[in-house]
Structure formats: C-alpha cells, structure tokens
Amino acid sequence: MRQLHPLTLLGAALLAGLSASPAFAQADFAGHWAPLFHEDHPERIPGPELGDYLGIPLSEAGRLRADSYDADRISVVPEYECRPHAGDYMMRGLSNMRIDAIRDPVTNRLTAYHLRMGFQEMERTIYLDGRPRPSANAPHTWSGFSLGTWQDNVLNIYTTHLKENYIRRNGIPASDKRTFTEHWVRHGNYLTVETVITDPAILTEPLVRSQTWVLDPTQQMGRDICETVPEVPKAADYVPHHLPGTNPFLHEVADWYGLPADATRGGADTMYPEYRKKMGKPANPPPAMCVRYCNCGLNGGGCNLQ
Amino acid sequence: MRRTSLASLTAAAVVAALAVGTMSALRAQQPQTPSLETLRVQGNVYAIFGAGGNVTVQAGSDGVLVVDTGLAATAGALLAEIRKLSNGPIRFIVNTHFHPDHVGGNAAFSGLPPDPRGVAPERAANAAAAIADPLQPLNIIAHENVLNRMTKALPPLQPGQTGGSERLRGMPIDEYFAPTKDMRFNGEAIVLYHETKAHTDGDSLVLFRGSDVVSAGDIFTPDAYPFIDVASGGSVAGEIAALNHILQLAVPGHTEEAGTYIVPGHGRICDEADVVEFRDMIVIVRDRVQDMINRKATLDQIESAKLTRDYDPEYVTPASFVKADQFVEAIYKSLTAAGTK
Numbered sequence: 001m002r003q004l005h006p007l008t009l010l011g012a013a014l015l016a017g018l019s020a021s022p023a024f025a026q027a028d029f030a031g032h033w034a035p036l037f038h039e040d041h042p043e044r045i046p047g048p049e050l051g052d053y054l055g056i057p058l059s060e061a062g063r064l065r066a067d068s069y070d071a072d073r074i075s076v077v078p079e080y081e082c083r084p085h086a087g088d089y090m091m092r093g094l095s096n097m098r099i100d101a102i103r104d105p106v107t108n109r110l111t112a113y114h115l116r117m118g119f120q121e122m123e124r125t126i127y128l129d130g131r132p133r134p135s136a137n138a139p140h141t142w143s144g145f146s147l148g149t150w151q152d153n154v155l156n157i158y159t160t161h162l163k164e165n166y167i168r169r170n171g172i173p174a175s176d177k178r179t180f181t182e183h184w185v186r187h188g189n190y191l192t193v194e195t196v197i198t199d200p201a202i203l204t205e206p207l208v209r210s211q212t213w214v215l216d217p218t219q220q221m222g223r224d225i226c227e228t229v230p231e232v233p234k235a236a237d238y239v240p241h242h243l244p245g246t247n248p249f250l251h252e253v254a255d256w257y258g259l260p261a262d263a264t265r266g267g268a269d270t271m272y273p274e275y276r277k278k279m280g281k282p283a284n285p286p287p288a289m290c291v292r293y294c295n296c297g298l299n300g301g302g303c304n305l306q
Numbered sequence: 307m308r309r310t311s312l313a314s315l316t317a318a319a320v321v322a323a324l325a326v327g328t329m330s331a332l333r334a335q336q337p338q339t340p341s342l343e344t345l346r347v348q349g350n351v352y353a354i355f356g357a358g359g360n361v362t363v364q365a366g367s368d369g370v371l372v373v374d375t376g377l378a379a380t381a382g383a384l385l386a387e388i389r390k391l392s393n394g395p396i397r398f399i400v401n402t403h404f405h406p407d408h409v410g411g412n413a414a415f416s417g418l419p420p421d422p423r424g425v426a427p428e429r430a431a432n433a434a435a436a437i438a439d440p441l442q443p444l445n446i447i448a449h450e451n452v453l454n455r456m457t458k459a460l461p462p463l464q465p466g467q468t469g470g471s472e473r474l475r476g477m478p479i480d481e482y483f484a485p486t487k488d489m490r491f492n493g494e495a496i497v498l499y500h501e502t503k504a505h506t507d508g509d510s511l512v513l514f515r516g517s518d519v520v521s522a523g524d525i526f527t528p529d530a531y532p533f534i535d536v537a538s539g540g541s542v543a544g545e546i547a548a549l550n551h552i553l554q555l556a557v558p559g560h561t562e563e564a565g566t567y568i569v570p571g572h573g574r575i576c577d578e579a580d581v582v583e584f585r586d587m588i589v590i591v592r593d594r595v596q597d598m599i600n601r602k603a604t605l606d607q608i609e610s611a612k613l614t615r616d617y618d619p620e621y622v623t624p625a626s627f628v629k630a631d632q633f634v635e636a637i638y639k640s641l642t643a644a645g646t647k
Contacts, residue, residue: 064616068590079553079582084561120561137345137355139575141563163563164583175620176528176580201619228562237546239589243597244613 027153027186029113030101032219035094036212044092046293048170051250053266054259056172062202063265067247069171072240075231082226084120086165087143088180091193092211095119098221113148118221126157134161140176148184155184167197167207172266175201189215205268258286340380342387345575349517350492352391353569357384358407362521362569364514365392366492373400373512373521373569375411384411398491400498401448401478402523402571403506404455404538412446413476447487448478449500451508455538501525501548505532505571507539509548513555520555524571528580531614531621531633532588534640541640542592549585553578587617595637605638 037045043052053066074080085093095117102112102125115124124143134145144162148155164176178199185192191213198206254261260280269275342356344363354361357376361384364371370392376384388396401409456477463469487498494516501509505524512521524533525548534540552568556578559565568576594613603611614621614630622630 059619061616061619068616073586077582077586079558079562079578082562083579122561135343135345137343137353137574139564139567139577140580142561163579176583177620236550237543237589239586241586241590241593243594 026110026150027155027184028101029099029155029184029186029191031099032216032221033097033099033191033213034216034219035096036214039210039212040092042293043168045094048168049253049256050170051247052170052253052264053168053172054264054270056167056266057203057205057207057268057271058172058266059202059204062172062199063267064244065173065202066171067250068241068244069173070240070242071171072232076234076238076240078228078230081228081231082120083165084117084122084142086162086174087124087146087159088162088174088178088195088197089165089167089169090115090117090119090122090124090143091182091195092209093117093119095122096216096219096221097213098219116221118224120226121224126155153186155182157182157184167199167202173202175199177201178203191215205271207271254282255284256287256292258282258284340383342380342383344387344390347517347519347567347569347575349514349519350494351514351517351519351521351569353575354384354387356380357387358410359405359524359571360569360573362512362519363388363391364492364494364496364517365394367394368492369394369397371398371400371491371496372396372415374402374408374523374571375399375415377407378410378414381411381414385415395443397443397445398489399444399446399478400510400512400521401446401452402512402521402525403509404448404452405506405524405535408523408571409452409456409476409478412478416444416446416475445480446476446478447480447482447498449498449508449510450481450483451506451539452510453478453481455506455508499551501544501551503539503541503544504548505540505545506535511548511552511555518557518566519569520552520566521569522552522571525549526552526568526570526576526581526584528570528573528576528584529621530572530623530626531617531628531630532584533628534633534636536636536639536643540636541643542588542637543640546585546588546592549581549588552581553585556581587621591617591634592637592641595634596641599638599641605635608638609634 042048050071053063058066084090097118098116100114100116101110102114103109104111111127111129113126113128115126117123122142124146126146126148128148131147133147138161140161140163142163142165144159146157146159148157150156158179158181160179162174162176162178165174166172167174174197178197178201180195180197182196183194185194192210193213194208194210196206196208197203251261253259254264260282263270263275263279340356342354344352344354346352347362350364350366352363352365354363357380359374359376361376362373370388372388375381396415399412399415401412460473467473482498482500485500489496494514497513497515499511499513501511509523509525511523511525514521525545527533532545534542534545556566556568558578563577563579565577568578568581570576591614595608598608598611598613609631612630613634618630
C-alpha cells in the first residue's frame, strides 16, 4: 500500500476542518432591531396619500385595482381589521423586530432565522437549510416561505407562497402570485434590507426598495393583540369600493403637493430619474411651505396635518 | 436444430411490428396515468389534487369518507392515492355538486368490494356481485338536486330495462333535501350545508367540525373566476351568499391566518383570508355589472367595457375553464333573470 506524505495528510485534515466550520464571513443578524424611517418617510410615516402611485411600476390592472380601493374596507369588512403586513411589507412597516438564530442543537449550525415583529405579532422564518419549497397546492401565508443562501456576508432570500396583501397602504394590491428577493447586509450596528418584488398580476417590472434598521439591544417587545369586531352594520354582500372612474380622491395628492397629475398615476417610467425630464408641469405650483404631515416623529407622533 | 425460413422470420417480424404498432396506438389512446398529489390539511382530513376537481378525504378507524371523486378517467389513480392513506372501507362519498370532474369516479368507487381488509380470494372473484349489490355499505350523499340532474342525464330506459341497481350505480341515492345534513364518522361531526343557487342549485359545503376543515366544492376556486352555472340553477347572489357562509364557518388563527382551512373545488388549500379576497372580487365585479345594467347597457356593451380587466391577470390563464367574458355573462344573466337579483 502506498504511503501518504504527512503534508498531504495535514492538508486534507485542514480542508476537512474548514469545510465543517461555519463561513467566517457570514454576518450575524440575531438581535433586536429598530427601524429607521429616513427612506421613503412620507410613505411609511404617516402613510401614503390616496392615489399616490408615484414610483410604482403599476400595470393597468394594478392601477384599476388601486383606483377601486376604498379605505372603508378596513373597518367595514371585519376580516380586514386585524390583518398583518405580508412578508415583503413587514420589513418596511412601522414595527420593531427581533431576530432569533435557530441552531441545530447537535451541530450548532445555523439552520434558520426567526423574525418576530412588534406590529400584529407577525412572525416569519427564513430557512437556511436548503429544504425543498412546499407544494404549489400548499397554503399561502402572510410571511410566505423564505429560503436564504449566503453570498459572502450577504444573505440572499427568496420568498414564495405569499397571500394577497398590499404594495403600498393606499390600495395598491400585491397579488398572491408575487415573489420577492431580499439582500440582507449588515454594516456594524446597521442592517440594510433590499427588497425586489415581482408581481406578474400587478407590476410590469420588479419593484426595488430598501429599508434600514439599527441594532437596539435594550429594546423591549410586548404583545400586540388585535381582536376582530364588527364595527359597522352592513349588508353581507357589501364591500366598499369605487366604481371605475368614480374615485373622487385620486387628484388630491397632485393638488396638495403641486405634482403633475400623470406622475402620481405611477408606472415603470416613474421609477427612473429620466422621468423628471418628461413629467411635465403641475397644474398648481407646489406650496411655498409644508402644509401636510410636517415634522412627523416616530410612528406618526407630532404630525402636523392642516 | 430446426431452421427457420426467411419468409417465416419476415412474417414474424411483420406480426411483431404490427403488434408493437397496435400496442403503441392503444397506449396513445389510453389516458396517461395522472400525477396526483396528497397533502394533509389538518386533523383527519387530506386533500388530493390532480384528479379533476379536488378531492377531500377523511380517514380514520371507521373507514374513509371521500368528498367528490374527480374525473372518471382518474378513478383508479385516485383510489390508489386514497389507499396510501387508509386501507379501511370507503363508507361514504359526498358529492358537492353534479359536474363530471367531481362525480366522475362515483361509479368506479361503487364497484369496490365492501371492505378490502376482509376480502378473501374466493370472494374477490365475486366482485361483480358486490358491484351490483345495492346493500353494499357505500353511501353516496348529495343534495337531491344533484341526484335529479344526474338522473336526467341518464339515457332513457330501453324496452326490457328495469332501471335497477346497475343503472343507479354511482348515483347519489342517499340524497338530502333539508338545508343541512349531519353525521358523525371517525369520531368527528360532519355537517353538510346546502347552498342554494350558488355555483349550481345543488351545492353542498362539507364542514369537518373536529378537524376544522371546510370542503367547498366549486363555490370557491381561488385561482380562477367561479363557474356560475346559471343554466343549472347557479346565481351570483347565491355564490356570494355561499362564500359568506364559508366566512361564517371559518375562524382564523393567530394573525388572521390558518385556523379553519378550506379545500376549494380547484386550487390550493386556503384559509379565511383567501376566501375574503375571492368574495370581494366577485362583489366588486357584480357591482360594476349592475351599475352598467342600471344604465341600460346591453351585454355586448358590458363585455366591451372589460369590467374585470384588473382581476384578469390573477384569475385567468390560457388554461382557464372560465374566461372573463363568461364570468361577466354569468353575472349579467343571473342579475337580469327574474327572481335571482
């Protein structure tokens, strides 16, 4: 039998040791995180204006769905009252977050991250163990099924099996056919999450957004229990909505902020900087000073709505 | 060794080739074995996909209850799939309505021996007798309107025919006519609710009260517009009422999801939130059609308005059974028909 050189054996042992160890470049996302709202502040705090579709690559179908939306639905239809955000929007909404690392008790390998959000007690699991996706016939959930893979210290996540929800909280829907990809990056105490949503029923192009969080080790997250109650007597077959062409609120956002009306209708063009050159002039000039939602603090506190 | 002549070899080759060709042709005519998938919903209840309409199965120590039996062509594959869940006797079939993708396997299931666990070889040889035995312990349950429609579809009796058990094979002769029917099987209460004038005039919702599952039939099809079969007594008002009834029966779990699960007639396993979206879509489209009817629009004008164009990407595919115009037409017909507004 041929003898192996001691250096060969040493090399093999080193390789085996390296392959059994976690990658040193992997970031650790476990901990308490507080959201920062410097990005897209008006949309997130206090919330989007009705009819503001600017920057959303809406299809014609998606636009009509949004135009038909009547915010009364949230209170009139009891089943909507306690709905949480879906997996894509929960990373963007007003909510603190705790991330727990789930490890195999024997090997200590990281097998998943489990997320708990303050708002509506939303939960989400991001599997890292390469398990197969559920069947197409399996139930869809708010959070969907998320599978993550590492690319150096970036965690790439692909999510499927989502329930219908919303892309923007002014009636722009998100269909149950959508999927989304995330890229999680940690720089020190900051976590940046880039989200790319693909929705063949609502969007003509992927929608790219990002959100940033800051580590907050002292954060305390309590319960947030929502109870559904019928608040408004209604006929069983009544659902609030606007018939096509009858929504009276669609021009408000252009009027209030002095924006070209076409720009507020959204579409893929409105996502790109070049659109400024062709978006035209507003019917009314922008107000000389802020008149709506000025000086908003965290969670909408201190908003000056006139 | 006896030599075989070239002519004989050629003849044999031709015969073999013909046989292979014939077999290939036969294989081409036969339906390919369908690929079925079974998922556990929860409790004692499972859903089987791919047999035509969805099939719901409740299995336990008492035996098996099957809600709908798919297409006739997939009955064998469906039975094999059910046997993976239980080898117990199939005691009940419930038909949610009369369409062939939901009752097609009835006849095949009616031909099964009463209890596969106790079938001795000599008894198996008498399977034909079991097929014809009206006392075999398989009850096929449906609302009486289902039986009426299936009976109407039978060919007329020929001279000398008696209309006996063979003619009734696969028919839901354990019919009910009251608003509800309940039973207990495998330790859980099962309640059937007749939904009048919904998808058809004979729809049943099946509630598995212990497992907390509703089998909805074609009242609910989350990925497709509903087939409101107006010619068979369906109506948009009844469809909405039936969906509202599902919402009454369903209680969601934490964060308004899961809890009660709903097995639709076609499509994935759902919960209350999915039914709400589907119900709301139908209400909104109905309101749009009604608005144009109120403005004296004709059906052509209503269809030209493309009132479902915002929902079409979600509910219509090239393979869809119900296209947008058919959905709108069904709503129009049921809104303009006397007594169904």
